[in-house]
Amino acid sequence: MVDKSVTELIFDKFEEFSSADDILKDVSKELSDAVRKEKKKKEEISAILKKSNEK
């Protein structure tokens, strides 16, 4: 069968980098999911990045 696409490889790497970064780790999973969506919405990604990091 056909291997992972280049796009998927890039998304995987992005998730790996963002989850290891202090400033992004709180929203990393949500951000990666939004980035992987077929029809990405700028507003959705923007809202995730704006989220308060207060627990």
Add this chain to the structure above:
Amino acid sequence: MKIYELEIKNIRGIKSIKLTLDGKNAVVFGPNGTGKSAIVDAIDFLLSQKICRLTGKGTQSLSLKEHGCHVDSRENLKDTVVKANIEIDGKKVIIQRSINKPAELKVEPKEHTKLVESYLAVASLGQHILSRREILKYITAEEGERAKEIQLLLDLSEIENLRAMLVKIGNEAESELKIKDSSLRIAESDIVNLLSVAAFSEAICLEKVNELRKKLGGKEIFELQEEKIKEGLTPHLTDAKKEVLTKEQIENYINEAKNILKKEEEIVAKIDQLVLLMEEIKKEVKLKQFSVYKRLYETGLSLVTQENICPLCGRKWTEGDFRNYLDGKTKEIEIGKEKQDKITGLSSAVKTDIDLLRNDIDNLKNGLLQFGVSLKDEQVIKSKFEIFKQWSETMLSPFELFEAGKWPEIKIDELFDESFFTASFFDPLKEALAKSGDILSEKQKAWDTLTKMEDKWKAYKTGIKNKSQAVLYKKRADASLIYFEKARNLVLEGIYDAVKSNFDKYYKTIHSDDETKFASKISHEGPALKFEVDFYGRGMFPPHALHSEGHQDSMGLCLFFALNDYLTKNNIQTVVLDDVVMSIDANHRRDICKLLRDFFPGKQFIITTHDTAWAKQLKTEGVVAQKNMVHFVNWNVDTGPVFEFDKDLWDKIKESLEKDDVPAAAARLRREAEFFFENVCDFLYAKIPYKGTHQWELGEYASAAVSALKTIIERAIKNFRKAKQEDKAKELESFYEAAKGIIAKSNIEQWAVNAEVHYNKWANLTKKDFAPVVEAFKELFKLFECSKCHGLLIMERGVGDANTKTVVCNCRNISWNVGE
């Protein structure tokens, strides 16, 4: 996935055709205009539901339905069919597509539909066909265009769109931070003007609030909180409306506005500096993409060796220490960051001053209304507010607007018209304040100020929260873009490295004679894809800069194969090469055969060509078997191509002799023998007397080939004995004895001395006399072939050592050391 049988009906120039390929390589050859391209188009259509030739530049007026079918089938598209028996994942499947419903792929058995579709998704990238047009696309394209083509192949449009989205989010985050920062500064300024303090600090505000609370008999508070400002105080008289300004507030706003107006020269200078910086950045791509270049130089620094070898091109740096050079470049590029930081700093400062002045004037306007003073020059005031708005918004994203040519036309100094503001706001308000006198008691004023302070403090706290949120948003947006680009570059660099490594390997195989040290460079720099190749050790150049057209063609072929390796992961094994060796000379075509045969044994090449010599070379070199040589002889619009599976030479001669046509049989044998011995001479480095015309005949080729074969066998026997391989020496000796007999039968060595046996006389012979000649040549040909793989004997010479010579066949069943 390989094609075993291909059936085409009413597609392009084809009426009806059925080819049995058995999953093996095939060559479709014949003159131009005999319908070869229709085979390419039909395979293209079957695998990708489109015909590449009907898309792209200059094809706007062409459509699949109108021009993909045979010209007589436009009204009956149901009869347009491409059908193939294929093997996929070890399963035999029939797939079929019609131009009537191009998106509908019929698969039998149906249970394999998803499997077939997953494979054909790769074909949609167009990596199953290479034409000369495509070759040029890879080689001569500009960097940006090449990047687009390759990105299209790698299906990177989604990645580039997402990157653009993250850049946009980053710009929005920066604008939002500027807005929130400006709002906080205004909230602080409002408090400064309300409390009449020299500058803003929480400690000063607390001290002032406690001073006011003391006037009202309240206890000292130790922390400024909205609900604590009037805590424990007895409500005093009536609460002043929050929007009503106190005398001090009005005076403070007037003073603040005057101070900002006095900064006219300073602000204009900042704008001039801003414009200068933006002009510099606009001109210099490196400054704009400093982060990309910074990463490049830093990566270079981490990889460069003590020997000063460049990690990108593999060359030695001779101009001093390479690390120092890269270090200097890194520092140089820092200027880009400094300039961009300066732009952000200057625009933020200008925006804050503009917003503060606008806030002051807005408050003073309310002050005038409060005193019932009508506004002078209302229209002018309106236009001033428009200028405030325009410049404030411009300072949010100055570079984007400057680059897009949307810089404000009205100069900023039009705002700094102090005499206008004095006449319209400052003087009327001072007059109104003087008339109103000090009608409120100190306690009432303290109470009113604290009431307003509750509101202002709340706005200040919200401002702090909003700004810290905006800072977080900006940091996250920046980090997202950095990590996204880092992820993209890392993955792409991995791919480009793999592609580059295979490209170099393939190219060196084709040009093993003169470019053994060849190297290429494929790198991703921002939106462009750099592709450079070594030119005989003289440096790196674009592929179409110095290399010949033939070299460019082989580069295109190699780049295609290198990309194909990566993209298809060997899932689509069928590759159509549509007339791709036009500019490549015969010697290098042999190396292409070697490439196809030795590097891609699992692939099925379907090659089209108008060049019969190349088609035959593919056979002689063992790339295509005799039975898969499809000869397109003619074409007409009613019947489509007239073709035949190219018959074996001896069968063709037999056919002629059966018809008693000796001249035809003799002509064919002479022609084919000439081609055969020319190849043998080439492969065995046979010596032929030089002729200025560069044209030799069968006699010259054949006797040189025979002489070379004899020398080779004699040397091989000698070397077997030297290596104490007596059994092999004896085996070859008995082969040599038989060979001598066969050579004698052919009369080749008699041609020069006996005119009666010369090939010029063949046409005059009777059928009975010519038949033994044919048999003798059939035997003679076999002496130069391997009995196992049927490939011709080839002499391989050791690189750098002319004495190392080995005669081999394609399968290496024959391997004779013939070194001296």
